[in-house]
Amino acid sequence: MNEREIKKLLKLERRQIEKELIADRKLRVCSSRRKLILIVAIILCFSGIAFAYHQMSVYEWFMLESLGYDQILEQNPEYRLDISAEDRNIKITIEGLVADELNTYIYYNVVSPDGKPLRIKYHDGLDFLNAKELYGGLKERLVEKGLPDDYVDENFDNFYDAGSSSLAPTETASNREVLRFEAFDLEEGTVKILITQLQNAEGETINGEWLFEAPFEKAKAETIFIDSGSIMKLPYRDMDFSIEFMKMEMGITATRLYYQDDYDDRMVNVSYGNFTMNGQPLRNIFLGGSGEEVYSTIDFFPVKVDRIKEIACEIDSLFVREYVMEQYFIDEFPAQIEYEGGRIRIEESFTDRYQYTITDLGYAKRDFEFLEFETYFKGGRAIMSQFGWEGCLILPDGTELPCESVIEAMLHPEALKRTKVYKLETHYSDEELRDLDYLDYDGESAVEFRIRREHKTLPVHEPITILHRRFWEK
């Protein structure tokens, strides 16, 4: 058993612990629910109340709307603000601030004197002056959930970089955007927004000062506990796959699905798609996602539904990595190597650095879309490699030293001893011709090429039922 296998076992063990902890929590909830049910039953018995069961048609209660960002504001007019500030003849208007337990969206437009497009440079040029008040308990909450102390910095900056999306122009404003931030910790209050930098289409920064005080009241999100799972074989090497869906949170800004999947992620990446609720498609929000949960999340545009009958999705594709290890020692360039019935040509040139051009002459016939190359040099250089999120340092004798990340592998004393400038020497080839540029080789030309992995995408369309309720179930 090697280190990666042990890490995999530890990962499985970690998930098992998570599952047991969740089961433990559920047990406690169930036990208190049972007590409540018992009390209600006793009250009903004694009061002699009889009630008739009313069976509803499946379609009577069904209503679903998928809304775009603009529609979110349109559907929630109480969150419209239309407050403006002007500096340097540039007027910024905050059209609305929609806040719930999942997200905070700020809608704005900019009107410049010459009518040219401008946008808020929100990474550097936007601050919540009262961030500590807005996100006050957030840090504590995250740490309680097991995230490290430094996950949130002093100024909550990582919650400012949540993303932006352009909006369609209106009659009065052509430069419109929505910015997404993490949900506020505060239930209601005022956000003090200071904008100091705008950016034009050429990427130039315009400095100024636009100050806003935007009131908000956070809307509640409804939580639907799902607690269902699927176990199946993936259509690749009969690989085991399991997925567990925990809950769905439905707010006015988004619908968020929490899940946890388990498969051999060294070999495949599973991609999910075609999410539906009661047979209607759910549309993904690409600005979404929770930064604070231990589970994976997918965000959809908000939906309104009186009763959820069914939620489903499918595994739409697998990105497959197949480990191969073909070594080729090159005496002189250009060289041609045989690989899987096709030839790969490797050429070398030198100006101020060595450059290698790899031409996969058999590309058109290959089953795999990508090949991953590594290049080795004389002088026993260490190779940095990556497995999932973790890094690995491979010494010339083949010893693998696991590291936190590729960066750490690069800075490992063993790597420093062998290399002057560090570059991850792994390259994908997704086309016939690939140029590899090297920054440092101690004046040495490459002596060995390895084809380390093959990659391909497999279309799958394997359906998964997330939730299926019978009509009498709540």
Place this chain on the structure above:
Amino acid sequence: MEKQYEKHYKQLYRIAYSYLRHKQNAEDALQAAYEKAFENQKQLQDPKKLRSWLARIVINECNQNHRIRKRQTEIERKVEANSEFGVNSDYDISIELKDAMLLLSEEDRNLISLKYLLGYRQKEIADILDLPVGTVKSRLSRSLGKLREIMGGGDNE
């Protein structure tokens, strides 16, 4: 102290449970740790390090429990050695991992549990175990190597 302990209860329970994998034992370890923390609260000089300090006490309690279990495991292993059943299923592999963890030194087990089972970062592990970050980094790799040895490793693919 009681209030602080309650505040960190969830996280401490998570640590205790990851170590002991038994609800009642985890709760017992937390209770014992709470009593020790209460008795020794004057030892905590920097209140900012309360969480790490509490985590360390809980880990010590769990290790105490481990020492007892380790002795039991060694006896069970001797019994199993005479058994005709193999250890091929995933379930058995999982048992094997747990047993192998028990055979690690406390330091190695703490490092692996905090890093791989509880997902702490190196800086946090350093705070909890009161070690320099550099030491945590170097020892983690060594501890994983020991686990590999115990589990019949050596093969690096």
